[in-house]
Amino acid sequence: MGVLLVLLGALAALLAPAAFAHESTPTGVQRIELDLGARELALTITAPPEGGGRMPVVVLPRGDAPPGEVVLAAVRPGGEPANAVPVPVAPVGQPHEVALTTDGPGAWEITVADGTTTARVPVTVAAPVPTPGWVWAVRIGALVGVVALVAALAPSVRRRPRLALGLGAVALVGITIAATAVATAPSSTPTPPAPTPAAAPIIAPPAGGHAGHGGAAPAPTPMTTATMTSGSVVATASTTSPPTAGAPTDLALDLTDSSTGAVVDDLAIHDDALIHLAVMGPDGSLDHVHPVRTAPGHYVVRLTPGTAGRYGVFAEMERAGDGGHQVARTAFDVPGPAPAPAAPAPGPGVREVGGMQVDVAVPEAVAGRPTTVSATFGAGGGQVTDLQRWLGMAGHLMVLGPGLGGTPDPMDPASAFGHVHDMSAPGPAGTYGPRISFEHTFARAGRYQLWVQVQRDWRIVTVPVTVDVTPAPASAP
Incomplete structure (x- = not known):
């Protein structure tokens, strides 16, 4: 024995x-930011490990989201929500978890409805291995x-x-x-990749309404329309009514393939969003928002223009597979008397933003050379060490380069756009600060508009900075 x-x-x-x-088989965790109407929401979706089942979803309200609730459901693509679950969206910074159910593997959508708009987040449930x-x-x-x-x-x-x-x-x-x-046996069986947004095939748009959205009413006739192209994607931006300074307006983006004209619905989540939209106003303002997908290839986001004039729009996206990172640009106009030219933002140095003292340093900005842009945050005579992770990282730097006139101009194709990240690890408490930094190479000499962005107390703090980049010294003969 x-x-x-x-x-x-x-x-x-x-x-x-x-x-x-x-x-x-590890479960796949998918994070995505949504600007749904007047609310900023961060969703964390844990797909079932294989074959369907319980799907926990955590909803975290951020920014100045009004109180109330949103309604979540798990549906097959284009399906109507059933067994929807209401979720409170207050207070800001308080996560709320609900459990949705999927009955099998394949493509699904998490619908998030606020009573006016229904976002549809693509999710893939893995098949049994x-x-x-x-x-x-x-x-x-x-x-x-x-x-x-x-x-x-x-x-x-x-x-x-x-x-x-x-x-x-x-x-x-x-x-x-x-x-x-x-x-x-193999030393390690390849682990199935974490579920990513369902990369639906490029589909031809039906007449009336958006593809794959059965029973949807035809889209209202846009009042303003502009088209932008980037790589394989053509994005058409429109508003359903004339935008007015100081009033909210919905900006819609429709994506089509530049070669076939078919609807593009294969965007992959990158940096916790399907689309990162940078909207730059004539007053030097920046809105970094994340449109919600409401139908295949159709995205909507609510904006409140601060003043009349022309607004530059930059859309960052990645297509699944080998589509790569793409940036499309366009513009829309807000009617009204033309505002006086905005004064440039302060240069490097100390300024107060969002209740903090921010010291921006750019030691030497020379065209064609790597440059460090850093921001050190303080408040109440001490250091700020409670900056929060946003979009998967410590901070963001938006860059708009000089146009043909030598100054930043979002409508000038010569005015290059950049988006840089601080990828440093968080501290022991899971937060960041007091210093964040970015490495960027300015392509050419001239005046650049920069915006440093961080999150604190669940709100985004944007620090505008003007930087003059000098030409590289001429090489010796």
Whole structure:
């Protein structure tokens, strides 16, 4: 019996690593930022590990979201929400978790509705992963070996030596098969990738309404329309009514393929959003927002223009597969008397923004050379060390370069746009500060408009900075 226990213990030890290392399937966690109407929401979606089931979703309200609730549901693409779950969106910074249910693998959408707009977040639920052949060899070999060994050691069999030897040989063969399968198994079975947004195929738009959105009413006739192209994507921006300074207006983006004209609905989440939209106003303001997908290839975001004039729009996106990072640009106009030219933002140095003293340093900005842009935050005579992660990182730097006139102009194609990140690790408390920094190479000399962005107390703080970049010294003959 002692020999049997030793063999069983060894067999259990042999099988344990295989069960742990090769058969566990981690769940995929997907984070996405949504600007839904007047609310800024951060969703954390945990897809079922395989085959469907319970799908927890955490909703975190940020910014100055008004009190109330949104309604969530899990549906197949284009489906109507059923068994929707209301979720409170107050107070700001307080997460709320709900459990949705999916009944099988494949493409799903998480709908988030505020009573006016319904966002549709694509999610993929992984299919069950088939058990590798070597695992079956281990299981069958181990089962045969253990059963034969137990039988061979039974008192009635031990009195029959030839039968006991035969069963012992069978046990040896079974255990040898199991051990050989483990020894020759791959060192690690490739882990299925975490679920990403369902990369729906490019589909032709139907007449009236948006593709894949059965029963949807035709879109209202846009009052202002502009088109922008970037790589393989054509984005058409429109508003459903003339925008007015100081009043909210909905800006819509419709994405089509530049080669085929078909609807593009294969955007991948990058930096916690499907689209990062930078809207630059004639007063030097910046809105960094994240439109919600309401139908295949159709995105909507609410903006409140601060003044009349022309607004530059930059849309950052990534297509699934090898589509790569793309930036499309366009503009829209807000009617009204033309405002006086905005004064440039302060240059490097100390200024007060969002209840903090911010010291921006740009030691030397020379065209064509890597430059460090840093911002150090303080408040109440001390250092600020409670900056919060936003879009997966400590901070963001938006850059708009000089146009043909030598100053930043979002409407001038020569005025280059850039988006830089601070990827430093958080401190022990999971927060950042007092200093964040960015590395950027200014392509050419001239005046640049920069915006440093961080999150504190669940609100975004934007620090505008003007930087004059000098030409690179002429090389010696």
